[in-house]
Amino acid sequence: xxxxxxxxxxxxxxxxxxxxxxxxxxxxxxxxxxxxxxxxxxxxxxxxxxxxxxxxxxxxxxxxxxxxxxxxxxxxxxxxxxxxxxxxxxxxxxxxxxxxxxxxxxxxxxxxxxxx
Amino acid sequence: xxxxxxxxxxxxxxxxxxxxxxxxxxxxxxxxxxxxxxxxxxxxxxxxxxxxxxxxxxxxxxxxxxxxxxxxxxxxxxxxxxxxxxxxxxxxxxxxxxxxxxxxxxxxxxxxxx
Numbered sequence: 001x002x003x004x005x006x007x008x009x010x011x012x013x014x015x016x017x018x019x020x021x022x023x024x025x026x027x028x029x030x031x032x033x034x035x036x037x038x039x040x041x042x043x044x045x046x047x048x049x050x051x052x053x054x055x056x057x058x059x060x061x062x063x064x065x066x067x068x069x070x071x072x073x074x075x076x077x078x079x080x081x082x083x084x085x086x087x088x089x090x091x092x093x094x095x096x097x098x099x100x101x102x103x104x105x106x107x108x109x110x111x112x113x114x115x116x
Numbered sequence: 117x118x119x120x121x122x123x124x125x126x127x128x129x130x131x132x133x134x135x136x137x138x139x140x141x142x143x144x145x146x147x148x149x150x151x152x153x154x155x156x157x158x159x160x161x162x163x164x165x166x167x168x169x170x171x172x173x174x175x176x177x178x179x180x181x182x183x184x185x186x187x188x189x190x191x192x193x194x195x196x197x198x199x200x201x202x203x204x205x206x207x208x209x210x211x212x213x214x215x216x217x218x219x220x221x222x223x224x225x226x227x228x229x230x
Contacts, residue, residue: 004158006158035218035219037221043204043223043224044221044223045221091158101164101166102217103149103164104151104161105161106159106160107158108156108157108158
């Protein structure tokens with residue numbers, strides 16, 4: 001069985017602060033994929049990144065960066081110089097197992113509030 | 117934009133009534149999914165489809181059925197709605213590029229069962 005834990009339920013920061021959202025996953029499969037999605041107040045789910053289990057390189061996209069560490073089963077997401085527009089619920093998700101169904105197991109989400 | 121629409125976007129119904137939610141895609145994706153989102157649970161998979169008339173259960177399938185008679189439409193039916201099925205329902209498609217694939221989501225349907 002797969003499991004994703006996002007222990008931080010809610011985080012509040014002041015604009016321009018850096019913030020890290022934690023994600024810890026569990027799976028017995030050696031091949032798996034990790035994802036982050038953003039859900040702004042408008043409610044849609046926005047895909048941010050996919051990482052496969054064979055690629056532990058960190059990734060940076062503008063103010064966003066992701067740190068994947070298999071040794072600790074973590075896939076953390078950092079926002080540098082946060083902005084009010086970053087306020088949203090962020091979900092980490094895992095896809096693992098044999099077959100090609102790509103079913104996602106989601107964490108419970110972290111609500112990020114960025115204030116001026 | 118992955119070309120996914122959901123209808124209706126909002127619905128209020130009464131306990132015991134049947135409800136059908138529709139997911140429509142325009143890009144001929146093979147895989148489609150239904151998830152529900154509830155506070156404290158994130159999103160959980162209800163059912164998914166891997167082709168016309170090919171469906172399988174997800175984590176929380178009890179009380180739900182699905183049908184896919186054509187590639188572009190994936191229907192989720194609550195045969196007899198209960199208050200515990202009040203939720204936001206998201207449809208998703210799987211988009212594949214080479215060896216990678218991601219799921220993209222529709223706008224969601226907010227269902228209230230009174």
